[in-house]
Amino acid sequence: MVNFEYLVPTKIVFGKETEKEAGRLIKEFGGHKALIHWGGDYVRDTGLLARVEEGLAAEGIEYVEMDGVVPNPRLSLVKQGVELCKKEGVDFILAIGGGSAIDSSKAIAYGLANDFDLEDLFLGKVSTTKIAKIGAISTLAGTGSETSNSTVINIDTMGEKMLKRSYNHECARPLFAIMNPELTYSLPPFQTAAPGADIMMHTMERYFTTEQHVELSDELAEGLMRTVKTFVPEALANPKSYPARANLLLAGAKSHDGLTGLGRVGDFACHAIEHEIGAMFDVAHGAGLTAIWSSWAKYVIDVDPERFAQFAVNVWGVQNNFHDAKETGLRGIDAWDEWCHSINLPTSLHELGIDPTDEQIHEMAQGAVDARGGDHAGAFMELHVEDIENLLKNAR
Structure with missing residues (x-):
């Protein structure tokens, strides 16, 4: 058995209707204004987004929103998210979805906390231990991105060829992961x-x-x-x-x-x-x-x-x-x-x-x-x- 260090700081909030706790948790971890980030119609059509919005409003958390995440999330959208966060004074990223939405949110959080080109981070040219605060609401059982230190992004900003690359660091583990199994029913x-x-x-x-x-x-x-x-x-x-x-x-x-x-x-x-x-x-x-x-x-x-x-x-x-x-x-x-x-x-x-x-x-x-x-x-x-x-x- 090799030597190891093991620390998983993500607070798991598990069970029915726990998505309503997002505002309380963002406040608990010192957030004031959040970017809610997701992809697809499901989040809005099922009323999930409305429940999250109500929870944030109840705690006095301001928010802006950004849809558009696709499977194999794209760096071009991440960069749009970074600019939106800077413009709006966002200090917390809230992902709603599966691994694609959470990884896209992690990448936005890296971009918000650092001043290098994100391409360089995922190509291994630079490294960082800094990331903006992030939490996740899981709507899919699979990738484990809600508790992992990994961020996987498709780099679509360097011409026709797409590159899928990852950056792994402990700082990328979300502060909390809300996990309501009922959100995966449909x-x-x-x-x-x-x-x-x-x-x-x-x-x-x-x-x-x-x-x-x-x-x-x-x-x-x-x-x-x-x-x-x-x-x-x-x-x-x-x-x-x-x-x-x-x-x-x-x-x-x-x-x-x-x-x-x-x-x-x-x-x-x-x-x-x-x-x-x-x-x-x-x-x-x-x-x-x-x-x-x-x-x-x-x-x-x-x-x-x-x-x-x-x-x-x-x-x-x-x-x-x-x-x-x-x-x-x-x-x-x-x-x-x-x-x-x-x-x-x-x-x-x-x-x-x-x-x-x-x-x-x-x-x-x-x-x-x-x-x-x-x-x-x-x-x-x-x-x-x-x-x-x-x-x-x-x-x-």
């Missing part, structure tokens, strides 16, 4: 399934490690994955199941706050690769991850077949072949594929609806490595450009 099936897979992937990216003696972290991760495995299908079958929605919402938050990775080094090669797929083809993040994971798994399984066997047995209930760990592990990968198909998610690039050329595959492989700032992506197995090209070709 999600379309795809917006339940794909983010559900993202919860799994945030956990799996930490779970697949070569670090030894991480038994407690394994138990936490396996329990979380079994929970998601059970409740994504339940939420799809019964969209207004409060237990299913509540468990998924909490799992999303805990999957990406670092808890399941304590004492080990995460891999995150699949995230690096999917960011390139998402930037090039603008696909949903969770679906992009499921389209490549089994190809990654089969490519790296020989590094530690016993780890894959443990995953197969403890998460998917596969019968353990004690004489052949790899065979057990491969059946676990098959079980993952079956689960993805059962919730209508792809397990190949073809099923994802894309057919990249060899040239595009090379570009994505190179981008995945470049984004990590070295000569490889991943930690479970170091994947160089040629490795990523091979597994993307296998994922076709």
Whole structure:
């Protein structure tokens, strides 16, 4: 088990009607004027925005609003948000939505607190420990951005080519996360399934490690994955199941706050690769991850077949072949594929609806490595450009 530090300062306010507490919480954390930031008609049409506005007004919190967030949030909109905040004297950013709205809000908060070009932050040319105050109201169980230190943005301000890049720092953890499972009842099936897979992937990216003696972290991760495995299908079958929605919402938050990775080094090669797929083809993040994971798994399984066997047995209930760990592990990968198909998610690039050329595959492989700032992506197995090209070709 490696040394680690673990601090999650985000205050989780969980349960029914908790969105009405936004004004109280902003006031508690010293905010005076907020930017309410979201994307899509849902926030307004369901009355959620009105309830939030009423809560802010009741506490004397002034606010301005900005719609327009799209999946794979854009830096161009972020810059508009920064200018609006400066013009209006905003000192608190309130995100309403899933990972896209929260990440867009985090990026605005970085821009408000610093005077560098945001492109430089996400391209790794500058760093910062400063960010404006931010809180989140989650309307989707998936990305975990409401408790994570990560911010992922599509850079669309540098010409025709889109770059999807992240910046990670502890300062980006929201001060509070309001989580009302009822706000997720009306999600379309795809917006339940794909983010559900993202919860799994945030956990799996930490779970697949070569670090030894991480038994407690394994138990936490396996329990979380079994929970998601059970409740994504339940939420799809019964969209207004409060237990299913509540468990998924909490799992999303805990999957990406670092808890399941304590004492080990995460891999995150699949995230690096999917960011390139998402930037090039603008696909949903969770679906992009499921389209490549089994190809990654089969490519790296020989590094530690016993780890894959443990995953197969403890998460998917596969019968353990004690004489052949790899065979057990491969059946676990098959079980993952079956689960993805059962919730209508792809397990190949073809099923994802894309057919990249060899040239595009090379570009994505190179981008995945470049984004990590070295000569490889991943930690479970170091994947160089040629490795990523091979597994993307296998994922076709």
